[in-house]
Amino acid sequence: MNNEVQVMPSTVSIIDSVNLNQLANTMTKIGQMQSVIQKTLRQNHDFGVVPGTKKPTLLKPGAEKILMLLGLRSEFEIVDSTRDFENGFFQYQVRCRLYKNEMLITEGLGACNTRESKYKKLDPFTIDNTILKMAKKRALVDATLLVSSLSDIFTQDLEDMDLNGTNIDESSKQTYTDTSGTISKAQAKRMFAIAQGSVDTVKEIIGKYGYTSSEDVKKTDYNKICEEIESKLKDDFEGTPLS
Incomplete structure (x- = not known):
């Protein structure tokens, strides 16, 4: 039995292996990219601003636009789901993977279920597809924030905030409005x-x-x-x- 303790490399040794000039150039490019993205995205379409929050909220159209700018494509996988037709409970957990050509760059996770406050008053049997799409959207935004180093600029805490004041089943375009x-x-x-x-x-x-x-x-x-x-x-x- 091998009882030897493996010592992880120190922070100093890691830094010593880094090309600081190349690192400085990379940080400059990240800053330039963030600036371009901020100038390109549109408020209330690509991102939302909610008073009292520290950061704007990145929305699905904004995430898709960022991925186009970076030349990335997305793939989705349902990693867990529940479709309980007897009790009317539906939930999905989705993984979004981002690729540059065939190279995996990063991935994000998103989840949604019919017991969330914005959905629990609706007929769960008619919004099954909406729940799946919301989980996919959350995973997409999560992955986009990671790959574009935008977590210090945008948040996804409210990425699905109700910008239209209604909940919409995107598959049927049926609008549920409570007046x-x-x-x-x-x-x-x-x-x-x-x-x-x-x-x-x-x-x-x-x-x-x-x-x-x-x-x-x-x-x-x-x-x-x-x-x-x-x-x-x-x-x-x-x-x-x-x-």
């Missing part, structure tokens, strides 16, 4: 995202409808308020003189 009661937290966040984080703009528009807080906004007024916020921002932008 009873007040808006959800996700819908309130979307209002601020549309307003590009301007609290004053949101307060001004909801004030027209007699609200003093976004928590009091009724779902029946929600779409009209979002449209007014969008319209106001467009008018403000067009009325701003170019420097």
